[in-house]
Amino acid sequence: MILPLLKGLILIIKRFFNPNAVVTQQYPEERPKLPSRFRGLPELQIGKDGRERCIACGLCAKVCPSKCITVEGATDKTTQRRYPEVYELDAFRCIFCGFCEEACPVRAVIxxxxxxxxxxQNKDIFDKKQLLDLTRKRKISF
Ligand code: SF4
Ligand code: SF4
Structure with a gap:
């Protein structure tokens, strides 16, 4: 009980004698150090062939508790490969739970x-291109 109070008091006294000490992070000039397990916006991943890894199975949309993912699949006529013709994520509704990442069978969303x-705007919907561009900027493919 007394110890936390003393710690707080010592901190205040230190700050009092060192007014130049910066206690507030100077965001956005100073970037925050995020924890390694931080969960930000779900991003669509790119395969080694340069295309989206997503096979439009729809599992992410099914498990999403906020129902903020829309997937509409199509089949590539030449390769017979399934891909998402439409993939949209409503960032206003996402609660960053990570269920979509866990459910995805091909690690296409992280x-x-x-x-x-x-x-x-009064909406914040990311389309497939925007979600893929986030990964392209990182130059990650697997
Ligand atoms: S992180 Fe959770 S809420 Fe956000 S899109 Fe994925 S499943 Fe939905
Ligand atoms: S679970 Fe993965 S492969 Fe299936 S639609 Fe979602 S992102 Fe695409």
Whole structure:
């Protein structure tokens, strides 16, 4: 009981004698150090062939508790490969639970460290291209 009070008091006294000490992170100039297990916006992953890894199975949309993922699949006529013709994620509704990442059978969606999601619009829907571009910027493919 007394110890936390003393610790707080010592901190205040230290700050009092060192007014230049910065206690507030100077965001956005100073970038925050995120924990390694931080869960940001779900991002679509890219395969070695440069295309989306997603096979449009729809499992992520099924498990999403916020129902914020829309997937509409199609089949590539030449390769017979399934792909998402439409993949949309409503960032306003996402609660960053990570269920979509867990459910995906091909690791096509991963929550990385994208957290700056503010917008001037009254909706924040990321389409397939935007979700893939986040990964392209990182130059990750597997
Ligand atoms: S992180 Fe959770 S809420 Fe967000 S899209 Fe994935 S399953 Fe839905
Ligand atoms: S991201 Fe994964 S779970 Fe979601 S539709 Fe694509 S392959 Fe299926």
């Amino acid at each position: 929550l990385r460290d994208t957290f700056e999601l503010s917008t001037y």
